[in-house]
Amino acid sequence: GEEVAQTPKHLVRGEGQKAKLYCAPIKGHSYVFWYQQVLKNEFKFLISFQNENVFDETGMPKERFSAKCLPNSPCSLEIQATKLEDSAVYFCASSREAGLEAFFGQGTRLTVV
Amino acid sequence: KQEVTQIPAALSVPEGENLVLNCSFTDSAIYNLQWFRQDPGKGLTSLLLIQSSQREQTSGRLNASLDKSSGRSTLYIAASQPGDSATYLCAALWAGNQFYFGTGTSLTVIP
Numbered sequence: 067g068e069e070v071a072q073t074p075k076h077l078v079r080g081e082g083q084k085a086k087l088y089c090a091p092i093k094g095h096s097y098v099f100w101y102q103q104v105l106k107n108e109f110k111f112l113i114s115f116q117n118e119n120v121f122d123e124t125g126m127p128k129e130r131f132s133a134k135c136l137p138n139s140p141c142s143l144e145i146q147a148t149k150l151e152d153s154a155v156y157f158c159a160s161s162r163e164a165g166l167e168a169f170f171g172q173g174t175r176l177t178v179v
Numbered sequence: 180k181q182e183v184t185q186i187p188a189a190l191s192v193p194e195g196e197n198l199v200l201n202c203s204f205t206d207s208a209i210y211n212l213q214w215f216r217q218d219p220g221k222g223l224t225s226l227l228l229i230q231s232s233q234r235e236q237t238s239g240r241l242n243a244s245l246d247k248s249s250g251r252s253t254l255y256i257a258a259s260q261p262g263d264s265a266t267y268l269c270a271a272l273w274a275g276n277q278f279y280f281g282t283g284t285s286l287t288v289i290p
Binding site: 107114 | 210211213215221223225228230266268270272275276277278279280283
């Protein structure tokens with residue numbers, strides 16, 4: 067596709083439940099990024115992939131967060147045992163190569179109640 | 180430590196004015212700098228990307244400059260329109276392929 071597609075747009079989970087977010091990068095893009103926007107303009111880097119390989123996972127809370135990018139499937143970000151503090155908008159982005167223009171999806175708004 | 184800051188946090192201008200948004204970064208060894216706009220409740224729309232070897236990029240009424248030695252980038256918007264109202268974010272990329280975002284400038288163009 068010509069745009070980064072994220073699903074669902076909104077997700078509500080009770081505290082302790084699992085949440086799974088999906089991202090289809092632009093076709094032909096090798097790099098995928100996940101960011102968390104908690105406060106209005108604070109973007110926290112979570113993880114990046116080069117194709118199906120983890121490139122940088124320094125931002126991932128290791129205990130409950132996991133992510134995958136498998137061939138011929140949307141990338142996914144999964145949060146086990148969600149906490150109230152996980153409430154945020156999660157953005158996925160892709161770029162053709164490292165250092166090139168990144169394109170962001172519309173985000174998934176996760177609300178943990 | 181790599182940090183990106185944007186000043187001012189908010190800006191209101193009358194329609195038709197030219198304006199400049201500022202972005203500062205701490206480490207001059209950036210790979211590139213990208214400007215985005217974000218409308219309320221929406222994703223990020225890429226506006227301009229400046230590679231480290233470039234001094235400026237232009238797209239329509241937008242012009243972005245990059246001065247690595249002073250750690251600054253500016254986004255110039257000519258003849259502002261109410262439709263330009265949004266939050267503008269700059270993001271710097273250093274080694275590691277991870278964008279560091281500024282806190283944004285919220286722009287309101289008054290008709």
